[in-house]
Every structure is written in C-alpha cells, then in structure tokens.
Amino acid sequence: MATSTTTDRVLNFSAGPGILPEEVLRQVQEDIWNIDGTGMGIMEHSHRAATYDRIIAEAIEDCKKVGTIGDDYEVLFMSGGASAQNHLIPANLLPEGGTADYANTGTWAKKTHAECKVYGTAHLAFDGKATNYKFVPSQADLDFSASPAYFHYTSNNTIMGTQYHYVPEPPLGVPLVCDACSDIFSRPLDVTKYGLIYAGAQKNLGPAGTTVVIIRKDLLERTPRELPTMLRYKVYAESESRPNTPPVFPIYVVGLVFKWILSQGGLGPIAERNAAKAKIIYDAIDATEFYRGHAREDSRSLMNISFTTPSPALDKAFLAEALEAGMDNLKGHRSIGGIRASIYNAFPAEGCETFAQFMREFERRHG
Numbered sequence: 001m002a003t004s005t006t007t008d009r010v011l012n013f014s015a016g017p018g019i020l021p022e023e024v025l026r027q028v029q030e031d032i033w034n035i036d037g038t039g040m041g042i043m044e045h046s047h048r049a050a051t052y053d054r055i056i057a058e059a060i061e062d063c064k065k066v067g068t069i070g071d072d073y074e075v076l077f078m079s080g081g082a083s084a085q086n087h088l089i090p091a092n093l094l095p096e097g098g099t100a101d102y103a104n105t106g107t108w109a110k111k112t113h114a115e116c117k118v119y120g121t122a123h124l125a126f127d128g129k130a131t132n133y134k135f136v137p138s139q140a141d142l143d144f145s146a147s148p149a150y151f152h153y154t155s156n157n158t159i160m161g162t163q164y165h166y167v168p169e170p171p172l173g174v175p176l177v178c179d180a181c182s183d184i185f186s187r188p189l190d191v192t193k194y195g196l197i198y199a200g201a202q203k204n205l206g207p208a209g210t211t212v213v214i215i216r217k218d219l220l221e222r223t224p225r226e227l228p229t230m231l232r233y234k235v236y237a238e239s240e241s242r243p244n245t246p247p248v249f250p251i252y253v254v255g256l257v258f259k260w261i262l263s264q265g266g267l268g269p270i271a272e273r274n275a276a277k278a279k280i281i282y283d284a285i286d287a288t289e290f291y292r293g294h295a296r297e298d299s300r301s302l303m304n305i306s307f308t309t310p311s312p313a314l315d316k317a318f319l320a321e322a323l324e325a326g327m328d329n330l331k332g333h334r335s336i337g338g339i340r341a342s343i344y345n346a347f348p349a350e351g352c353e354t355f356a357q358f359m360r361e362f363e364r365r366h367g
C-alpha cells in the first residue's frame, strides 16, 4: 500500500463519516483511475467480475482475520445504514408475540428500541434517560425479561461519549446483539460472546454506504415470519452479500481498511494506541475544573470525547479558535451541545497532543 505524509489536511474530529487512514486514501486515489492494472477504476467494475470477486472475498477473509472470527459466523455487507438494522434485527430474530431486551444508553439505543415495537415487545433492561445518559449500565444494573429473543446493547454511544468496558452477559442461551458502529475494531473483540454485531462503516471502517454485519450462522435459520428477499440475512450470507448490485465502492474501501488494521499489527496494538490517545485528551479535561466531561469516569468512551467549557459562549469560541488552528468537526451533537472530539482508529496520536495543547492554551486565555 502506498504511504506518504500529510501536509494539506486538517485534523478531522468528525463523529461520522469519520477520518480514514491516509495510506488507504492514497490507494483509493490510484484505484479510482485503474485498479489492478485492469484499465478501469474500481467504481466502473461489474460486481460479478473477477476484480470484485477478489475484493469481496478478501474483505470477508480480512474481516475474519481482524476480528478472529470463526467459521460459525458469517460476515455480511448490507445497505440502509446501521439504522436499517433497527428493523432487520427484530424482523429476522424476534418471534411473533415475542419480547426482546434493550439497554437505552442514548439516542441510537433509543431509536433501535423504538423500532423493535413494530414486531413485538421491546423490554428495557436498562434506561439511562433519568441520569442523562452519563454512564452505561453495569452487569448488575441489567434487568432482563423472562425469556428474551435476544439482548441488544450499544457498545459505544457516539453522541454521549460513553462506552462499555466489559461485555454484558444476557441470560444463558440468549443471543447478544451489539450496535458497534462507533467502536468496532477499536479494541480486541471476543466474537464468540455475540450472536450478531453490526456497524455502519462510516465511523471506524470506511465511507458511508455499507454496514458490516457479523452473525452467528445458527441465527440465519431463525425465520420468525415471512420477509421480502432483501430483508433476510440469509440471502446475503448465501450470496457473498451480492443478491443485487452491492455498494461496490464502500465495500472496497472497508476491505482496504481491514488490510490497514492488519498492517498495524491488528486489534491489540490498535487498542493500546487508542487508549493512549484518549488519555491525552481526558488528562487535559481532568487537569482543572475548566472543562467538564459528559460521561461518568468509568463509562468514558475512547472513541468520542464529549465535554463542555464553562459556558455555551466559550464553547462557541472554542470551536471557532480550534477551526482557526486547523481542527475541524468538533461541535457536540445538537442533543447535548458542547464539544465532541472523535478520535477513531485512523486519528493520529500527534493530533491528540496538538488538541490537548490547544485546550490548555484556550483555558489559559479564557479561564
């Protein structure tokens, strides 16, 4: 893969679509013109021809390598964003009249819980609303229903900046379903604990346009109701995710990102780097009383750091001055305001140092 150094790009703290590894972008630049010496760009290739055969096979294989995913799981590339999974999961896994359990830890978790109600009963095993979504539940906080069809949780809450630092355990035999949009492959993952994991590509894996779904094979056999072809997981599993024309370009880029993760040494080194990166910024928040983190300390996200300065006016000044200094997309989500620094896998450690330095200087000027 080509490598080079950035000179003309800002520090991009976007929560999604997010920053991509520079090596990947350089490779994409080449392949848009002519991939594999075929005389055609990646976007111009048939999804039934040899180049894409290679791309999809490698994407699945590399995903399995990155996540140490066994042959009892399928890796799917679907469309409709992570939001489509809100209905696809109950449609495919929840029996008529059944109950599924959910943990409400913020905006995305709430949306997925709401959609389940179309198909059956959605039981809240935890609701963080009253405590302003400042923390994720501990195992003891989870109050499961009698026999849920599955338990759904959101491993990282992109907006609130909270993250589970353990894998919650549903009752014995109940599949664990995880929305891992904003922290998939940011740390080692024990896939064997899960029935289904999904992530829209645009946070930590690639461009928008495809959603990675890792599903245990036995769950493909659940057919609780008749469903249109394009809504069935099994259809994707049986066709290398190309029952129709797939989003070739985003899947191709995600494939390159998997190769990039492997080139970094895999999830162990990636996780170490992510922890060190987040610490740089949390240390700057904790140094004085000037900045306030949104998340309770034990639930702090290593991917999305949401915080405020002493006032909305200062938040605004912070964003303006940061932009001036080459740091973009730091505005907090409209639902909680303030500032949010998203530091996905591809975000450089030096960028965190630069940002922490900026935070200290801003505080000195305005504190």
Ligand SMILES: *Cc1c(COP(=O)(O)O)cnc(C)c1O
Pocket (backbone or CB within 6 Å): 016, 080, 081, 082, 083, 084, 108, 154, 156, 157, 158, 179, 180, 181, 182, 200, 203
């Ligand atoms: C961004 C996000 C979503 C929604 O993703 P779309 O692909 O836009 O549907 C869902 N869950 C989490 C945790 C997210 O961060």
